[in-house]
Amino acid sequence: MSRWTAAQLEAIGERNKNLLVAAAAGAGKTSVLVERIMQRITDPDDPLELDQLLVVTFTNAAASQMRQRIGAALTARLCAHPGAKTRRQLLLLNMASINTLHASCLDLVRSHHYRLGLDPSFRVAGEDEAALVRENILDELLEKRYDEGDPLFLALSDDYGGEKGDASLAELVLRLWDFARSHPDPAAWLDGATAAFAAPVAGLDDLVWSGSIREAVRLAVETAHQLVTQALEGAGAPGGPAVYAPVLARDLDMTGDLRRWLDGPWESLREAFGKVVWARLPACREKDEGMVARVRGLRERAKEILKEVRERFMAREPGEILTDLRKLAPFVGRLTALVREFDSAYQEVKLARGLVDFGDLEHFALRLLTGPGGDPSPLALALRERYAEGLVDEYQDINPVQETILCMVSRGDNLFLVGDVKQSIYRFRLAEPCLFLEKYRRFPSGPGGGERRIHLTENFRSRP
CATH class of the missing domain: 1.20.120 (Four Helix Bundle (Hemerythrin (Met), subunit A))
Incomplete structure (x- = not known):
């Protein structure tokens, strides 16, 4: 009896198309991903080398676990079927592209820093260090705006600063800045957000x-x-x-x-x-x-x-929501202006200190991969030749700039995307294009064509 369900076997064996595997918790999605990798590199007719696969996770722990599971599977196969091919894949394991997207972006930026005008000795700031730098910059910026006494800024601070100082306003600025940077063009996204609140609308639709x-x-x-x-x-x-x-x-x-x-x-x-x-x-x-x-x-x-x-x-009446949105329009304009000022000051400090943060890595990588007119650069085309398939775990966590990077290095028919349907609902954020959901709706569930959606619904954790 096969250890795999029919749906899992389809996810493991389907080839030459973009696949979205919509998996519930406990449906064995990581096991399916590992088995797909094993079958790709041990295919008797069209085997791939392990370093021809781009495997993307969203945490270092997940990347390490993925590498360990592939290594264990290769070791087990080598014991059962000794051979030079399997030994070679084990040797390639430590050099294979099984990383977080940030780690892959860092490799690109280090190798091509001269194209970006970066000092080769640049350093990636840790989360705590970067957060402290941002906090100091934002404190100085807000202090300046208080001294200027701009009525709209003061009203913004009164309404959103909180009862104890301006901590809530500072958090709001940082969250909006961080969200804008999750898009390929943060400035354009901020423009759109400002315009969206100011645009006249008749209804929620x-x-x-x-x-x-x-x-x-x-x-x-x-x-x-x-x-x-x-x-x-x-x-x-x-x-x-x-x-x-x-x-x-x-x-x-x-x-x-x-x-x-x-x-x-x-x-x-x-x-x-x-x-x-x-x-x-x-x-x-x-x-x-x-x-x-x-x-x-x-x-x-x-x-x-x-x-x-x-x-x-569905909790609130549509009329109430529209009224609140109209009242928010001037505050949103002032808030996005603050975000731009903060970003400019932050970039200056990082440049002076030779620092980059994780968001910089994504945007620098995207610059390297984007040619004139938004087409793939020669570097992106070379990576398309290098990687026969891209496999992404926890795809529901992807943001627009990361999605654009993946599109630049994929051929259009070689992405294997695994996501948790339930998490994609619970993590939904109002102003973010829901990339997982768009593909979920667009990709057909049947075979044929260049795109397909496969459901993994059986929960193996809750089996009696």
Whole structure:
């Protein structure tokens, strides 16, 4: 009996296309990623070298664990099937590109510092050091603005500075600055954010963020509908809690109603969420407690997802939201101006001290990879030739500048992206383009074509 489910085997074996693997917690996504790497480098017909793969994680610990798991798999294979090919892959393991994106960007910047005009002795500031530098710069900047007595700035400080000094305002400036830097062109993003609050709108559907919000809501509803469908199938299976079936059928009709309103007016969708009521499941005397627990668990996950969406996006009247946005417009303009001033001062200090931070690494790497007109540079084209496939773990954590870097070094048909569907909902941020959700909706679930979405839904951690 195969240790892999049918969906996992598809994720492991599909080739020559961009793949989005949407995985729930406990669905074995990291194991699938490692097995895919193993099959790519041991393919009897078209084997790759380990250093032809670009493997991206988002923490050093995850990168180290990934390298260890690949090493363990190679060692086990070498014991079972000794051969020069496997020994070579073990030798390549320490040199393979299995890193955080920041580490990969640092390698690029170190190798091509002269193209950026950087001193080769530049140093990457640690998080604590960089945070202290930013804090000192921002304290000085805010002090200057207080001395100037600008009425709009003082009003901004009164409303958002907090009861004890201006700590809340400082935090707001830093969060907005950090978020702007997660985009390929931070200045353009700040311009857009300022304009978005000032633009006249008739309703929530006219807001620039409405598309991203709808993508998050769509994924939540589709996921909940799929979970209820699985629960109903489980109730009808041998040994399943058949007594749950009538209630689950009504649940399925309810989530189906939500799906029908996904492309309708926002107020209609909000009203549909207001009608969501989960009936109580009847008492069950089935002996297969594992099946009963699985069906109940699937339903509970669906309930949690829809509750999160309702609390996050549907709680307030649209008119109240629009009124608040209009009041915020002048404050947002002053706040983005502060962010620009802070960024300019911070860049000057880093340049004087020969420092770069993690955000600089991403933007420097993007400059190296971008040619005239935004096309891939010769360096980017060379990396496309070097890497036969890019594999990204925890893809739901990616930001726009990181996504752009990946696009520059990929050919358009060789990305393997693994993300946690649930986390993509819970980590959704209002003003951020939801890259995971956009691909989730756009990529077809069936084979054929240059893009595909595969679902890993079975939770192996909760098996009885």
